[in-house]
Amino acid sequence: MPNNIALSLLRGLALVFLILGATPISAQDDTVWNSLDPKNTVYLQLKEGMVVIELNPTFAPKTVKRFKELLEEQFYRSLSFYRVIDGFVAQGGDESDIDDNPAIKTLKAEFEIDWPLKPKDKDEAKDWQPMSWTLVQKDDMFAPFTGFIDGFPAARDDKKAGKAWLTHCPGTVAMARNDDPDSSSTDFYIVIGQAPRYLDRNLTIFGRVVWGMDVVQRIKRGSTLDNGIIEDDLERSWISRMQLASSLDVSDRLDVYVADTNTKSFSDMLRKRRNRSDKFFHHKPPKVLDICQVPVPSRLEKASVRRR
């Protein structure tokens, strides 16, 4: 027993290592937790484990609608992640896997939305409600403004017509396409590596992983020399099920909560990350934040019995 105490004391010391660099990753005590809307929550079940995805109908209404139809017809069941490049994306949901002559219904691009600025007209301005926006950074390399919109990493440009778009960060879920911007159909990808921000405004982002990124990281990779394609079906990670939370009984749903990014608590966390005043920092980092390096805390309160 004394040994165990000594061990845990020592471990306590060892754990100081790098803790300061990481503290902001865990949630603060005053975090405001939101439950997910079951109508916009997807359970992606893999042999590797369960992944929970939050859909975003504000930014991609048509894509989300179509995706829900596909879920309802159990379209993704027994499809695979057939193109997986470590540090980049895991891509799956290609119906040619099982159907030689799929009826392809393509989707209109939903790359960005209008960002209505406050009207100059006094009367119009009276009833105007700003969209939820929590600033993270001005002028990073890729956008004039980055920030969070209801938990989703996003960017804005106020010039001329204001535009806002969701950004490619780890955990971002988007529709694949070919050269035609309106050519998405069923293939989707999850970003698994350093944010490919150059893809922003070029693909329809319609969701984000809120739970189970560790599971996503276990998806079997292809060779980069083969552009990530895994030819051998047996080598791939397969989708056992992919279904909308609302299609399950309440008792079978997972209780996942995500931090509200539209709160003082979250803004405080951002400020602390920007001004790293801790004595750990021998060299004071620049006072900047990478939108994709700001974790949005989430927690699982109750695992469903169906969870594997």
Added chain:
Amino acid sequence: MPNNIALSLLRGLALVFLILGATPISAQDDTVWNSLDPKNTVYLQLKEGMVVIELNPTFAPKTVKRFKELLEEQFYRSLSFYRVIDGFVAQGGDESDIDDNPAIKTLKAEFEIDWPLKPKDKDEAKDWQPMSWTLVQKDDMFAPFTGFIDGFPAARDDKKAGKAWLTHCPGTVAMARNDDPDSSSTDFYIVIGQAPRYLDRNLTIFGRVVWGMDVVQRIKRGSTLDNGIIEDDLERSWISRMQLASSLDVSDRLDVYVADTNTKSFSDMLRKRRNRSDKFFHHKPPKVLDICQVPVPSRLEKASVRRR
């Protein structure tokens, strides 16, 4: 058979999806491949698979020297990754795991090196050799210059005394420490998520993963609410062996090759990634590159019989 042909044709079509976004990840035909120096190559063997790490004695001579001593005494054998935060770092090599009273030998910080600029004096300048440097980006959010130094992602500052340092990118290997800059001992970490560049110049980076990042991504995560700590030993990923390539017979070594970043071919790839002219890009991305989003190609020519 005709079905198979149709299938592969269809798959061919499907594969067009997103290929353009990814093309630059695979190596170009004219890539110059370098073999690794066995004296600076580490094999990290996990149950999950084999990871190959290249050490960097130029930036961290003392740390590399000490790390090799630890490898020689098989120090890391049967130690674990006890603190693993998805999207951040996998940390392991804590001797308090197995020894209640470890003799801790601490290491001097090696956070940056001098970057000798060309001397103004003509005679001195005559024999001056510039260090290898391939520019990636000026003024990203974290440094005046980023680029590659012999395959390693790095950054520079030319102001006053020139300094150069290795950057925190996915795959970066560094020594953990506590508040004292000179307090590293045996604990190391591998970056597994979006680059925590704010840690640059604050920790001793001494290596990079050149093969097996997919294996690293399978390392068992802890809970972010517990700061990534995995209390239950049985739940952790363990290090079966960690040894220097040069300590093995030539026939037992892996033939890993890495792209030479100091070549015209590599610079051409950088230019193409910066100026994305392909018609895939509906919205032309800004002409910038994130140092941590530029993959350095590597390939495995021959797997050793010992490889699992």
